[in-house]
């Protein structure tokens with residue numbers, strides 16, 4: 001029987017120039033869920049995703065994708081980097097960016113087929129970016145750029161999606177589009193793992209959380225793991241801000257509960 005765990009991280013450690021950034025991090029995430037990786041600035045969240053994707057060297061440990069190394073699961077694993085890491089001046093239009101999501105499925109001599117184009121078209125429509133398909137990516141707003149890269153990941157038709165801060169700096173419409181995308185992916189049994197910054201929205205958007213601060217603090221279902229004690233351990237000295245945030249968070253959770261009564 002094939003392994004049903006989409007992502008299993010085992011004793012992963014990363015160092016930059018001899019400085020430890022992540023030490024001995026192990027956790028696994030369940031299938032068909034949204035998962036937030038949270039922690040303070042510099043905690044190693046982006047490095048964790050990059051280490052998992054083989055984009056930065058790891059000094060120890062590894063990641064398994066449905067029980068297999070990345071090399072065997074690259075086609076079904078989509079990665080959306082932080083927006084700042086992309087060269088937005090690169091001369092390419094929106095449709096061609098999204099078609100890049102299909103390239104993993106093609107042999108090097110093949111051009112995208114009609115079916116690849118239809119998949120890209122649907123991904124652009126799902127993210128309300130179809131009307132922009134001929135626009136150069138340099139001529140898009142930040143939220144539109146984010147949607148294009150999400151459409152590219154969607155066109156890949158992966159089963160595991162790793163996204164580095166997809167909500168960073170986006171407008172309300174894009175935030176809603178991303179939430180819809182999460183629902184759509186989950187409905188198909190796919191798993192979404194995101195670095196996330198806004199503590200206020202964690203419990204609303206994610207089923208599962210991984211708390212990181214150079215080491216793993218906790219991982220598990222949001223209701224069980226997102227406790228004041230774990231947040232204190234994760235964010236250390238930034239408690240006054242944190243208390244405000246957690247208070248807001250619990251208030252919003254209560255409001256949501258009342259709304260659904």
Ligand SMILES: Nc1ncnc2c1ncn2[C@@H]1O[C@H](COP(=O)(O)OP(=O)(O)OP(=O)(O)O)[C@@H](O)[C@H]1O
Nearest residue numbers: 016017021039040041042043044045046047048195
């Ligand atoms: N390529 C690199 N070379 C050297 N140091 C790096 C590199 N990338 C990240 N770092 C350092 O590693 C640490 C962790 O960075 P990382 O970006 O993984 O943290 P993060 O939790 O994603 O932070 P943020 O919330 O600010 O995005 C930081 O101290 C950062 O300065």
